[in-house]
Amino acid sequence: xxxxxxxxxxxxxxxxxxxxxxxxxxxxxxxxxxxxxxxxxxxxxxxxxxxxxxxxxxxxxxxxxxxxxxxxxxxxxxxxxxxxxxxxxxxxxxxxxxxxxxxxxxxxxxxxxxxxxxxxxxxxxxxxxxxxxxxxxxxxxxxxxxxxxxxxxxxxxxxxxxxxxxxxxxxxxxxxxxxxxxxxxxxxxxxxxxxxxxxxxxxxxxxxxxxxxxxxxxxxxxxxxxxxxxxxxxxxxxxxxxxxxxxxxxxxxxxxxxxxxxxxxxxxxxxxxxxxxxxxxxxxxxxxxxxxxxxxxxxxxxxxxxxxxxxxxxxxxxxxxxxxxxxxxxxxxxxxx
Numbered sequence: 001x002x003x004x005x006x007x008x009x010x011x012x013x014x015x016x017x018x019x020x021x022x023x024x025x026x027x028x029x030x031x032x033x034x035x036x037x038x039x040x041x042x043x044x045x046x047x048x049x050x051x052x053x054x055x056x057x058x059x060x061x062x063x064x065x066x067x068x069x070x071x072x073x074x075x076x077x078x079x080x081x082x083x084x085x086x087x088x089x090x091x092x093x094x095x096x097x098x099x100x101x102x103x104x105x106x107x108x109x110x111x112x113x114x115x116x117x118x119x120x121x122x123x124x125x126x127x128x129x130x131x132x133x134x135x136x137x138x139x140x141x142x143x144x145x146x147x148x149x150x151x152x153x154x155x156x157x158x159x160x161x162x163x164x165x166x167x168x169x170x171x172x173x174x175x176x177x178x179x180x181x182x183x184x185x186x187x188x189x190x191x192x193x194x195x196x197x198x199x200x201x202x203x204x205x206x207x208x209x210x211x212x213x214x215x216x217x218x219x220x221x222x223x224x225x226x227x228x229x230x231x232x233x234x235x236x237x238x239x240x241x242x243x244x245x246x247x248x249x250x251x252x253x254x255x256x257x258x259x260x261x262x263x264x265x266x267x268x269x270x271x272x273x274x275x276x277x278x279x280x281x282x283x284x285x286x287x288x289x290x291x292x293x294x295x296x297x298x299x300x301x302x303x304x305x306x307x308x309x310x311x312x313x314x315x316x317x318x319x320x321x322x323x324x325x326x327x328x329x330x331x332x333x334x335x336x337x
Contacts, residue, residue, distance in 0.1 A: 051090025
């Protein structure tokens with residue numbers, strides 16, 4: 001039979017993700033897609049605590065703020081109209097009151113610091129090597145907050161700039177958490193506003209930089225998300241309607257490859273079990289037979305209790321509350337929770 005795809009194998013990671021392994025994801029929207037996959041199974045995950053970041057410097061600045069314990073000060077903020085903003089954070093981190101914004105940023109950084117100090121994995125996804133630099137300070141920003149482009153310079157990072165910045169950061173991450181396994185990925189989502197050629201140049205810079213970083217003494221890893229799309233799937237039927245972002249089928253394919261690489265059998269089985277319970281909440285209750293509803297709810301509560309006995313960190317509290325509501329008879333028949 002003729003093979004119509006260029007498939008390739010991915011070596012399983014010697015280090016595995018389990019339900020006792022906190023995992024942080026930093027980077028582009030692709031990092032969110034994979035991180036959300038773990039979160040669906042109620043795994044301990046933190047995704048982009050400061051908001052989605054696309055370039056290596058913004059991803060690094062987010063991590064540097066987390067591990068360096070700097071206190072956010074007012075001079076690090078900018079007043080845009082009536083709102084105070086931070087160029088290192090997404091739009092949810094804005095306020096009419098700078099003190100409230102500083103408190104919110106500080107609380108986020110402390111929560112992320114505690115999480116990362118006990119994390120087993122940090123997945124970093126680079127999306128583009130092109131950055132926007134705030135002319136007033138010369139600092140690369142993570143979010144332009146819809147401020148006119150004339151206030152920024154737009155430039156392409158070099159591989160050496162990325163390697164120099166991240167080599168020091170990898171040293172600090174190892175000192176902060178010696179058990180942390182850093183894994184790089186390149187987002188398969190194209191930045192089309194840079195043009196076809198511009199996007200290829202940008203991705204090439206990222207590949208050259210990551211290739212050098214893989215020789216760092218902390219032994220970071222690499223997951224070939226970009227290659228799975230460009231060299232394996234390689235077809236527009238695996239894209240969304242904008243022909244740039246990935247279809248759900250493509251994302252699922254990458255997720256499956258990720259699971260095979262990083263999950264052991266026990267983690268995968270538990271993830272499927274937890275997901276089944278979560279999905280059960282989405283089912284419409286169409287029957288008016290209270291006995292059938294009770295039987296269904298009692299069965300799901302029994303499954304939750306079995307999981308709780310084996311994995312005490314998995315509370316599944318919201319799921320249990322839902323099925324108890326069914327038993328109490330307060331659920332509205334035919335509604336979708």
